[in-house]
Structures are given as C-alpha cells and as structure tokens.
Amino acid sequence: MFKDLDPILHSQLRLAVISLLISLKEAEFTYIREETNATAGNLSVQINKLKEAGYIEVIKQFKDNYPQTICRITTAGFKAFEDYVKSLQTYLSVKK
Amino acid sequence: MTEEKKLTEKESLEIITSMITRAKCAYDETGVSALMWGIIVVFCSLVTFFNDYLHWQWLNYVWLLTAAAVIPQVVIAIRERRRRRYKSYDSVTMSAIWISFGVGLLLFSYFAGLYNVPHAESVYLMFYGIPTFTTGMMTNFKPMTWGGIACWVICIISFYVHFPDTMLLTAIAAIIAWFIPGLMLRAKYLQLKKENV
Numbered sequence: 001m002f003k004d005l006d007p008i009l010h011s012q013l014r015l016a017v018i019s020l021l022i023s024l025k026e027a028e029f030t031y032i033r034e035e036t037n038a039t040a041g042n043l044s045v046q047i048n049k050l051k052e053a054g055y056i057e058v059i060k061q062f063k064d065n066y067p068q069t070i071c072r073i074t075t076a077g078f079k080a081f082e083d084y085v086k087s088l089q090t091y092l093s094v095k096k
Numbered sequence: 097m098t099e100e101k102k103l104t105e106k107e108s109l110e111i112i113t114s115m116i117t118r119a120k121c122a123y124d125e126t127g128v129s130a131l132m133w134g135i136i137v138v139f140c141s142l143v144t145f146f147n148d149y150l151h152w153q154w155l156n157y158v159w160l161l162t163a164a165a166v167i168p169q170v171v172i173a174i175r176e177r178r179r180r181r182y183k184s185y186d187s188v189t190m191s192a193i194w195i196s197f198g199v200g201l202l203l204f205s206y207f208a209g210l211y212n213v214p215h216a217e218s219v220y221l222m223f224y225g226i227p228t229f230t231t232g233m234m235t236n237f238k239p240m241t242w243g244g245i246a247c248w249v250i251c252i253i254s255f256y257v258h259f260p261d262t263m264l265l266t267a268i269a270a271i272i273a274w275f276i277p278g279l280m281l282r283a284k285y286l287q288l289k290k291e292n293v
Contacts, residue, residue, distance in 0.1 A: 005108075012103055012111065019112045023119035024182050031181035035118050063178070085112070091105045 005091075008053045009084045013038055013046045018081050021056060021073040029069035047071060055080055119184070125235070127281030128172055134275030136165050141267035148260035166198070186234050190227075197227040217262040221251035221269055228273045239280055243273030 009015050016036045021027060033043050050056045055077035059070040073081075103111075140158045147155040173191075180187075201223055208216040229244025231237070250269045254262045 005105075010103055010108065012107075015103070015108060015111050016115050019115035020119050023116050024184050025188060027182035035115070084108075088105050088108055092109070 005087050006080055006084050008049065008055065009080060011046070013042065014050055015084075017043075017046060017050060017071070018055060018073065018077060021071060022078070022081055026059075026070050026072040029071065032071060050077070053080075119182075125281050126176060126285045127278045127283075128176075129169060130240075130274045130278030131282060132165065132168065132172070132278075134270050134273075134278050136161055137270035138267045138275060141263045141270065145260045145263035145267070148263075190231055190234060193227045193230050197223065215255060217259070217266055218251050218254040221247050221254055221266065224269060224273055225251065232277075237277065237281070239277040240273070243277055246272040 009018060013036060016038075017032055020032060020035055029040075029043070029047070032038075032047075033040060036043065038046075047056065047058060051058050053076075054074060057072045057074050059072070061068050061070070140161055143155055143158045147158075201220070204213075204216075204219060204223065207213065208219075213219065225244045225247030227244075228240055228247060232239070232241030232244055247269045250265050254265045257265060
C-alpha cells in the first residue's frame, strides 16, 4: 500500500520553503520570500505551520536595529523531507 | 506562490528541483577578496624580484603586507556576512578551508624563516593551489579551478628555477589563480547587482 504523503509538506509553499532550506544552513525570511515569490503574510502563516510541526526552527533577532527572522531546518524536517521524497518516488514509479 | 493549490506528484517534484537549484545558484561572491590577495601577492613578488637587483634593505619586509592585509580581509568577511541573507553549507566549508590555508601558511612562514627551508617558494605555490582549486570545484567556477591547477603546475616548474625568478612565477600564479578570477567574479557581481536594481 502507498504511504500517504505528509500533509504538512504536500502544499506548494511549505514544500518550496523546505526544499530551499534543505540546501542551506539557514536563511532570512526576506530571502525565502523572494525565492518563493510568496507574500509576506502567506509565508508567515506557512512558516508557522512548519515550525509547529517541528520541521523548522525560527530565530527572531535584531540586525542593525531592524527585526530579522532566520529559518533553519531541523533534524525532524530533514527526516520528513526524506520520507516525502521516498513516497513521491513510489507514486511516480507506479504511475509510469 | 499560493498555498491553496492542490499539488500533483509531478508538480511536487518540480517544486523540489526548482528550489534546490535556486539554493545551489545562491553563490554571490563579490570578488573583492580574490582581487585584493591577487594584487598584494603580485606586488610583493615583483618587489622581491626587482629588489634582488636594487638591494634595498627595507624592501625585504614587503611580505609583511600580506600579514597587514588580514585586517581588511576580516573587515570584508564581516561585511559580506552581514550582507548575505542566507548561509549555505558550502560557504561554511569554504570559510573553514581558507582559514586553514591562512593558518597553514602562517606556520610554514614561521618555520621557513627559522630553518631556511629550501624551495620555500615552491611550497607556497603548492599551498596556494589547495584552497583555490577547492573553491573552484565547490562553486563550479572554472577559472578558479584552473587557477588552482596552474599553481601546482607553476610549483613544479619553480623547482627547476632559481631565486629571484621564482618570484616572477609566484606573480604569474597569483594573476591566474586570484587576480583574473577576482576580476571575473567582480564583473559578474556588479552585473547581477545592476540587474536587480
């Protein structure tokens, strides 16, 4: 039987965020917003969902007197992404 | 990018590929460090070469410039770190490689000074090749990969050449390994900056 695709990751923006963070050690919110072409509000909501699932870590700090939000993928996030890709491969190989 | 859209498996795979590619292309080196070190090493090598004819005592200390250049290098590194809005695994590894190179060079200079190591210039050239080649390979920036290889080829040649001609070889290596790639990186960076305005 097929394993269900992780509903947290199986969403356009959340998957884009995780896919971007998987290759980087950390990234600022503004950088993620530019790379995903998302609106700040939408991105903020999706980042919160990823954070609540324990897939990313969000660090809020100040840089040159301006607030800065840094996102970093967690070990659970890496694992979830790996599982998601494996499930995806299973689906795609059966569909061929 | 909107959240509500229902994804197919194929679309998921496309998103993953596209975002990973974007992150891989995120290397945005300004070229300032490569240019600075290229100029300094070429300058010091040529001064040492001509001083073999001039015999001006104080010019023997010209290589101290490389030690002094560590200060602007640290300032550049801090400024670039503040400017960057992401940190890649590659950039962390490269920083570690260049720091190791700097420490290795410093230790070797100390021992070379103490024990008058023969063919020290060749050993320096071998050192220059290591981080240059690695950086080129990691960032897929071919001029630097070739620059690193050029350092090793020139290192072999330098074994058969005597001082002060080895200084001319060092200058050539610095031009190929750092100055030219630095110019190219700078031009690319300025072009990208212009496009993003």
